[in-house]
Amino acid sequence: MKLVEVSSAAHVKAFHRLPFQIYQNDPHWIPHLQQDIDKVFDPAHNKFFKHGEACRWLLYDDNNSVIGRVAAFVNHKSSDSYPYPTGGLGFFECIDSQEAAFTLFDRCQEWLKSRGLEAMEGPVNFGEKDKYWGLVTENFEAAGYYQQNYNPEYYVKFFEAYGFQVYYNQLIYSRDIREYGLPRRFRILAERLNRQEKYRVEIIDPKKLDKYTEDFRTVYNRAWGKSHHNFTELTAAKAKQALQAMKPILDPELVYFAYDGDRPISFFIAVPNVNEIFRYVNGNLNWWGKLKFAYYRSKGVSRTFVGVVFGTDPDYQGKGIEAIIFKRLDDLVYQPRKYDRLFIAWIGDFNPKMINIVEGLEVEVYRRLATMMKVFDPNKPFSRRPIND
Numbered sequence: 001m002k003l004v005e006v007s008s009a010a011h012v013k014a015f016h017r018l019p020f021q022i023y024q025n026d027p028h029w030i031p032h033l034q035q036d037i038d039k040v041f042d043p044a045h046n047k048f049f050k051h052g053e054a055c056r057w058l059l060y061d062d063n064n065s066v067i068g069r070v071a072a073f074v075n076h077k078s079s080d081s082y083p084y085p086t087g088g089l090g091f092f093e094c095i096d097s098q099e100a101a102f103t104l105f106d107r108c109q110e111w112l113k114s115r116g117l118e119a120m121e122g123p124v125n126f127g128e129k130d131k132y133w134g135l136v137t138e139n140f141e142a143a144g145y146y147q148q149n150y151n152p153e154y155y156v157k158f159f160e161a162y163g164f165q166v167y168y169n170q171l172i173y174s175r176d177i178r179e180y181g182l183p184r185r186f187r188i189l190a191e192r193l194n195r196q197e198k199y200r201v202e203i204i205d206p207k208k209l210d211k212y213t214e215d216f217r218t219v220y221n222r223a224w225g226k227s228h229h230n231f232t233e234l235t236a237a238k239a240k241q242a243l244q245a246m247k248p249i250l251d252p253e254l255v256y257f258a259y260d261g262d263r264p265i266s267f268f269i270a271v272p273n274v275n276e277i278f279r280y281v282n283g284n285l286n287w288w289g290k291l292k293f294a295y296y297r298s299k300g301v302s303r304t305f306v307g308v309v310f311g312t313d314p315d316y317q318g319k320g321i322e323a324i325i326f327k328r329l330d331d332l333v334y335q336p337r338k339y340d341r342l343f344i345a346w347i348g349d350f351n352p353k354m355i356n357i358v359e360g361l362e363v364e365v366y367r368r369l370a371t372m373m374k375v376f377d378p379n380k381p382f383s384r385r386p387i388n389d
Contacts, residue, residue, distance in 0.1 A: 001067075001100065003107055006056045012038070014058055014066045016283070019093050021066075022152065028143045029150055030275050031283030032132070036147065037091070040126055041071070051077040053115075054126045056091065057107055059100055068094035068101065072108035073126035074115050077232075083383055084375060087112035089122030090132060094158070101158040109376060119375045121167060122159070123149060130308065130345060134170045134369030135159060142367070145306045145343055146275040148172075149369060164372035168385040170346035173358055174366035178340050182330035183362045189320045190327035199265075199321065201328045204255035206247065213240045215257055215264035223311035246308075249274050253332045254305055256325045258312075266312040266321045268329070273304040273343065304341040305333075310354070322357055350385045 006015055016034045023029035041056065043049035052075040059068035074087040089108045094101045112120050125132035131147035137156055144150045182190075193199055204212050217239035224234075246269070254270040277296045281289040312321055333339060342361075346369060347354050375382050 001103055002060045003103065004058050004060065006058060011058060015056065015069050018066050018069050022093050028141060030143050030279050032147065033278065033285050034283055035285050046127060048075055048126055051075065055111055059104055068104050070104040070108055072111045074112060074117060084118040085116060086119045086121055087117040088124045088126060089120050090124050090126065092123050096154050098158060098161060102162060105162050113376060118377065119373055121371055121373050122164065124371065134346065134371050136367065137370050138368035139366065143275060145273045146278065159372050162374065164374045165382050166370045167373040168371050169349040170369040170371060171349060171355065171365050172346050172367040173344040173363035175342045175361060175363040177342055178337060182326055183360065186323045186326050186360065189323040193320060193324050199258055199260055199324055201256055201258050201324050203252050206250060206252060209243055212257060213243050216243065216267055219264050219267055219311050219313050222313045246271055256328055258321050258325055265316045266325060268307065268310045268325045270305050270307045272302045273306050274302060276302045276304065303339055304343060305339050307342065307344040326361065351388050353388065
């Protein structure tokens, strides 16, 4: 076997093509868009290169066929995170060979050690945690939503055998909304709060995106700043970038903001599950892929939506504010049956408050992923991610 660093256009093409070999007989796999993956490794598009670095490799067998791929990266801005200076491993794909997998893992470990790291997380992204993050450990028989990781079951044994341990579990929830709408207790609570005429809920107006961007940023920074260690405040530019990225697929009836007077206090942001459309694009959003996307979108093939992010100002947590948001969602989306199923993007098992709120919607755990960690020094103790306060 031979490891080669990705350094040419031919290497990049091979990096993209390997998953088609791995998943050729898996009807549930939907390829990531190669344009999205290219941006992860392009300093002109990925701001993490401003304070980090990444490298990726291909593994060839003795017949010069590609049998594996992987990437390693370090974010110098957050590498000193709990419990040890930690780097990342991601975009791992490999044939069913432990020797091949360990060869890829070894290379990542060597690269990270040479940069002063003492542990590595994987599989993770060189970027935000809302995409390409985690190892599927339960439910290998269903497609994922857009930019969600997916992998064969045999990958789990590779990570475990190499010494990776579960740093935290990632729970993806789902709910069939064709047969029933909002749970009764949420309806009752929402009706009681609405009678107070103190709170109001708005769906987003795409023409006023700057206003909602600032409202989103205000609530996000208050909600996450008090509950997440190593929290970095969301800037106005970053918040605008996040909402602008959603604009091409935005359904205003899936984005809600709650207010106490003029004060933003909570939000729920969901988007149509465009992976149901990207299934037909075959991993390449070139001009032909864009035409396919437009065609299948017009056909209404996207019948599910994904709750991407939800947050409430700490001053209003525990007051049932989420009930009035979900009641409005019920009125606009559940009742007319605009969609068939709701997904909730992954929630870490370190966040029991959010899990409690979401489980109140009578959802079920649809898929479980895990963020794995390998501590390089076997004499150093491993510990799981702390629970949020």
